[in-house]
Amino acid sequence: xxxxxxxxRYKIIEKRQSVAFWCNPISGHATLxxxxxxxxxxxxxxxxxxxxxxxxxxxxxKDRFSAERLKGxxxxxxxxxxxLEDSAVYLCASSSDRDRGGANVLTxxxxxxxxxx
Amino acid sequence: xxSVTQMEGPVTLSEEAFLTINCTYTATGYPSLxxxxxxxxxxxxxxxxxxxxxxxGSNKGFEATYRKETTSFHLEKGSVQVSDSAVYFCALxxxxxxxxxxxxxxRLKVLA
Numbered sequence: 001x002x003x004x005x006x007x008x009r010y011k012i013i014e015k016r017q018s019v020a021f022w023c024n025p026i027s028g029h030a031t032l033x034x035x036x037x038x039x040x041x042x043x044x045x046x047x048x049x050x051x052x053x054x055x056x057x058x059x060x061x062k063d064r065f066s067a068e069r070l071k072g073x074x075x076x077x078x079x080x081x082x083x084l085e086d087s088a089v090y091l092c093a094s095s096s097d098r099d100r101g102g103a104n105v106l107t108x109x110x111x112x113x114x115x116x117x
Numbered sequence: 118x119x120s121v122t123q124m125e126g127p128v129t130l131s132e133e134a135f136l137t138i139n140c141t142y143t144a145t146g147y148p149s150l151x152x153x154x155x156x157x158x159x160x161x162x163x164x165x166x167x168x169x170x171x172x173x174g175s176n177k178g179f180e181a182t183y184r185k186e187t188t189s190f191h192l193e194k195g196s197v198q199v200s201d202s203a204v205y206f207c208a209l210x211x212x213x214x215x216x217x218x219x220x221x222x223x224r225l226k227v228l229a
Contacts (some may be wrong), residue, residue: 031215033217040221040222041221041222042206042219042221042222043161043206044201044218044219045216045217048215050215055215056216058207079135082218091160091161093160093161095215104149104210104215105151105163105166106153106161106163106217107162107163108153108160108161108162109160110159110160110161111160
């Protein structure tokens with residue numbers, strides 16, 4: 001099966017500019033996650049979707065970050081305006097809901113590396 | 118609160134050495150436990166998992182046993198290779214949820 005696709009792989013912007021990341025999960029996976037991974041740290045959950053509804057966005061900085069998942073498939077994550085501390089890798093992951101609450105394995109994309117100057 | 122603690126890196130070993138990366142957790146209920154690996158320039162990928170106490174997960178020569186009494190899930194490999202150089206993340210998922218909690222990662226460097 002095809003993996004989780006993300007684009008762009010790399011993006012360099014100046015602070016106060018905007019950026020958008022796109023994710024296409026594995027076909028049929030109901031749950032989609034966006035994580036932020038700062039260099040040297042573990043992934044931090046930004047937002048979790050179940051189909052096209054938001055399950056958890058408690059750690060999403062809503063004054064500048066937004067995300068949507070249209071028709072329960074593709075998702076976009078937007079940052080506007082960007083700050084220096086947003087420099088990180090943005091990882092998208094998806095999972096099937098058939099292993100509810102158990103060994104629910106995440107499949108990650110390669111990530112989108114953002115550098116804010 | 119719920120958390121995962123892993124040993125700090127980097128861990129530097131010679132090829133064919135024995136590897137242990139420690140991981141302990143704090144969680145309510147009965148979490149499932151995972152090790153994910155991240156090779157340079159790639160996203161994380163599942164290495165192994167265990168869903169209940171005393172389960173042993175294994176893959177590619179790596180093993181980890183779910184120890185409820187010590188709340189640990191240490192990763193071991195008997196003989197590492199240069200190709201095992203990567204960052205290893207311990208993680209848990211809370212029972213009845215899809216909420217993952219990751220450790221901070223341990224970088225492994227294997228020298229030829």
